[in-house]
Amino acid sequence: MSNGPIGVALVGAGNISGQYLRNLTSFPDVRVLGLADIDTVRAAAVAAEYGVPVSGTLATVLAVPEVEIVVNLTVPSAHAAVALEALRAGKHVYGEKPLAMNVDEAAKVVAEAANLGLRVGGAPDTFLGAGLQSALHALRSGLIGEPVAVTSAIQNLGPESWHPNPEFFYQPGGGPLFDLGPYYLTALVSLLGPVTRVAADTRKARPHRVVGSGPKEGLVFPVDVPTHVNALLDFPGTATATATFSFDSPVPRRMIEIIGTEGALSLPDPNTFEGPLLARGARDADWRELPVSGTTAGRGIGVLDLARSLRAGTGHRASGELAYHVLELMCAISESGERGEFLPITSTTTAPDPLPADWDPYAATL
Known part of the structure; x- marks a missing residue:
């Protein structure tokens, strides 16, 4: 198993990318190595702002061998296509929400990852923050x-x-x-x-x-x-x-x-x-x-948890399974609004384990 920080590339240099870049470039267990966008001029400008060494097209950043995780920040209509291309390049994928436009697209992403022995993760990772983690502990305490x-x-x-x-x-x-x-x-x-x-x-x-x-x-x-x-x-x-x-x-x-x-x-x-x-x-x-305790580091802690889990060989919390279940919920809610009836949910998931009390995004562990 490899050691050291996990290489990460971002796809999409739009409005949300700044939040991810500020955080991911500050976590010692990941290294942001690439930034892609259909507007390569914008990608270059944002990459320069955050000290990202490689910018350009999706193919450009996928060709960086040290990149292990691709963070997909494109518009929803591109989520599945970008995820599939990254997986076929041998990269794990963490995507902004929703996982895909519909359950059929999402199923293809999840199946492709399983076939290739790769992982899928998905936003939001806010449930890993101090507020909701403290709520989880309060609930489980009775x-x-x-x-x-x-x-x-x-x-x-x-x-x-x-x-x-x-x-x-x-x-x-x-x-x-x-x-x-x-x-x-x-x-x-x-x-x-x-x-x-x-x-x-x-x-x-x-x-x-x-x-x-x-x-x-x-x-x-x-x-x-x-x-x-x-x-x-x-x-x-x-x-x-x-x-x-x-x-x-x-x-x-x-x-x-x-x-x-x-x-x-x-x-x-x-x-x-x-x-x-x-x-x-x-x-x-x-x-x-x-009282509330835990991390308040912000967007990107799901990526970090995925990175640490890859090195440890454990399950990650903001998982593709969870993101797929939430996507099916939204699609079924939308369809139910049109049909006016209860609809069954066919997927399932496991409520993620709480983060350890000492989980610190700014402490190097890899």
């Missing part, structure tokens, strides 16, 4: 008894007011369900286990949106996906959950509350890595804040 029900919601007016290129958020593979759903659904599955069936109702408030800032300000573009989704999820043997995902709400809302037989937990925003984490017992007059 603090609120047995989980009974979950209420979750993410509501806002959509990203077009601030994002310079928001059109893809309103195309297939986008919308509040596919953009924000992975954070909430991954958090719930990591806490409660897999879902067996879903039902949903969906709406679209208006057929067009307008870019609100940047060089495209004023551009009118079509909305091709539902922008308000209400879902019901069944976690067998534990809880049922209601989940709302909306780009139609002038009142912003981000919440997950888990009701148990002995109390309740109010979780932090699952699109973050921190707290606060609140608890309330059956006889409590109000919520109380619980």
Whole structure:
């Protein structure tokens, strides 16, 4: 087995790449060796900013022999194609959410990795952050008894007011369900286990949106996906959950509350890595804040966990299995919204083990 830091290449130098690059270039157990983008000029500029030695096309970075993991930050419509090309080049793949545009594409990625003896990982990795890891420990300690029900919601007016290129958020593979759903659904599955069936109702408030800032300000573009989704999820043997995902709400809302037989937990925003984490017992007059411990390093800790797991020969937590299950949930929610009936979930997954208490992204272990 190889020793030393794991070589990583990023594909996609867009809006999210800066967060990954800031973190991955600071973790001693990984080395960022390449950055690819269809705009090779942009790739070169971003690579220079973060000291990445190789930039250019996807083929260019895949040809770097020391690259072991490819981090796929492309738009959702390109996720499967880029993942398959990286796998066929002998690289493990960690992708931004969603894993693919649909379950058929995702199944091809997962099957190809299995055939080649390679690994697939997928965002979000926020469930590995201090806030949700502390929630997991609270649940497993029996603090609120047995989980009974979950209420979750993410509501806002959509990203077009601030994002310079928001059109893809309103195309297939986008919308509040596919953009924000992975954070909430991954958090719930990591806490409660897999879902067996879903039902949903969906709406679209208006057929067009307008870019609100940047060089495209004023551009009118079509909305091709539902922008308000209400879902019901069944976690067998534990809880049922209601989940709302909306780009139609002038009142912003981000919440997950888990009701148990002995109390309740109010979780932090699952699109973050921190707290606060609140608890309330059956006889409590109000919520109380619980201590939160763990890493708050941010996006990329799932890549780091994959890298360390590769060297150790252990399972990684932000796994392809988990990302596939969450993708099937979203696709089934979308289909249920069209059909108006409960739909079964055929995939399953195992709730990931908690990170060790001493897990430190900034300590060299490889």
